[in-house]
Amino acid sequence: MANPKEKTPMCLVNELARFHSIQPQYKLLSESGPAHSKMFSVQLSLGEQTWESEGSSIKKAQQAVAYKALTESTLPKPVQKPPKSNVNNNPGSITPTVELNGLAMKRGEPAIYRPLDPKPFPNYRANYNFRGMYNQRYHCPMPKIFYVQLTVGNNEFFGEGKTRQAARHNAAMKALQALQNEPIPEKSPQNGESGKEMDDDKDANKSEISLVFEIALKRNMPVSFEVIKESGPPHMKSFVTRVSVGEFSAEGEGNSKKLSKKRAATTVLQELKKLPPLPVVEKPKLFFKKRPKTIVKAGPEYGQGMNPISRLAQIQQARKEKEPDYVLLSERGMPRRREFVMQVKVGNEVATGTGPNKKIAKKNAAEAMLLQLGYKASTSLQDQLDKAALSALKQFSEQGLESIDGAVNAEKGSLEKQAKHLREKADNNQANPGSITQDCKKSKSAI
Incomplete structure (x- = not known):
């Protein structure tokens, strides 16, 4: 299997065209062969140069002509950038923090990073090196070092580096070396309770009305709020709102419609949370749209043998x-x-x-x-005329029009003349419909 990170010839051609500010254009010249074994011919235009190649599919033909263009093109190629060196010599392209996150998820222990500020260095030389305004003794500043504390479960690790990200990577490397060989701890039954607590924390940021609508949407239950009572003087009004969620209903009272609505939602929410949990349903896979084809079907020779309307x-x-x-x-x-x-x-x-x-x-x-x-x-014009003449002969023979004369004319002239002769006969018969009946009577008497 080829390396997925290796660039295809078409990708390299696009980079070459982008480097020279030109637009590559692929043209489908022709397709030949039977339906189960077709061959496609593609032409690539890059600036003033053109190349042609074939393949068993349009994509393979495009890749072949792109490879041919890369080997034969006289355009100077862009300089390839060297790959970036991995941080802390970590093998592969995955950083230590990402690898540690995956290991922490398997163990069921979150990885928490906390930055630690270093203690300031004491300035002992501040008062002993004064040499006047223009004769000061300057000291080289010490490079700043960042420290990070990493907590994975009950384990703690410390990392340092020139940047905060480097310190995180250093701490993650130490954690990986210590935790990779340790067995994965068994999940305790408290994990479900902690998950519920996390859900409760998320729900705490939402209003009661939003939670009611979310639960009703998941369970396909209708929701309706209705102000059923309004009392009190204008400056001290009291509202009573009723909420109905499927079979459940509750009422709430407040000095505003919004407050009464919220209290009613809080009451009915307590009843909705007592319902059994819904079964887990897998989400359907997303279907991505196909990318538009980068091929132009052009050329007078293309499409011979196709339906003219489609062509x-x-x-x-x-x-x-x-x-x-x-x-x-x-x-x-x-x-x-x-x-x-x-x-x-x-x-x-x-x-x-x-x-x-x-x-x-x-x-x-x-x-x-x-x-x-x-x-x-x-198709050739002669083939079309032959087919038209044959179909006309078949129609006229079915209608009982002078087949003997048609046969004689078939021996004397081409099919095109036959069709013309038969059309003239049909027009004459259409103008004189009595002649057809007379011919029919004669044929019957002869029988």
């Missing part, structure tokens, strides 16, 4: 422009042979497409827009 939408997203706008212009033809005309608008560019249904018309419009924007077609 056009991805191109607009890469350009950070508005998505394509599709509008149905017209619908014509017989009920069983409809032809739809769809228009797509991208910026100031407009293209249209036709098809036997809205889906194909939308797809053809997107394909026309891609060609208009300078991108290569997803």
Whole structure:
């Protein structure tokens, strides 16, 4: 397994770009291969230099092209900072205080640090070295030393250092050396009581009304405060407030609404604390959002074989422009042979497409827009014409239109001419509906 602290090639490329105040840009050029074994081609632009590489995933291709850029780039690389020396030669990156906190938690004994102020040095030479205003004898000041007292359970340790943090580390190192080999003490039943006392200390900082709402929220109980009585002269009013928490209720009286509300909450809080404790419920794991991909799908060759509608939408997203706008212009033809005309608008560019249904018309419009924007077609135009002609032949054969003439024309011309010929026949039949009935009668008489 690789060292997690080791920087990846992409991270090093970002540092190199930041050092030269340039922006690296990754572009997905193409993807090839079957769905279970795809290969992605990525291009990295760093200033005026570009590199290309492939990988079985977009991330692997990005890492490969970043490694290639690091080895072949002519840009001067930033100087790597040496790692910081560990305090007190502590192995690993964990400081002694952090390591001691973990050990103290296992032992159930808190680690408490108390700073100790050193005693001031007596100034014996203050009155014996006076040599006049301009001929004084100065002494080098003594460096200040900090002292710390560390208490872990019943054990006490002292540390010293040039700074208060260094003194804490020194005391923690002494505590670790003394406590690492000692057995962990068994937890006494008083720990639960101490935990309750700590909770009580936390609750002491909260008002009674807040505690009532907290308990009611945990137990899914409704809370309501209501002033039920108001008496006395204007300068000496008395208020009675009733609080209802689920099945519990209490009343409180005071010379203000706030005081009566607080006293009512205090009374009902004593009843709520008698309830049995709630079962412990594990918190659900947090789901973090995925980071946005740092890849731009660009290039006229990218996306060949994809759906033109999806391809056009991805191109607009890469350009950070508005998505394509599709509008149905017209619908014509017989009920069983409809032809739809769809228009797509991208910026100031407009293209249209036709098809036997809205889906194909939308797809053809997107394909026309891609060609208009300078991108290569997803499939060849001849394949599309062949498919359109074959579908038209199938529809006309089902409708009983002159299949013999269609077969003769299939031998004489291309599929494109067949489709055009059959469309003309259909338009003529639509204009003269009587001819279809006559053909049907002739076919029946022949049978």
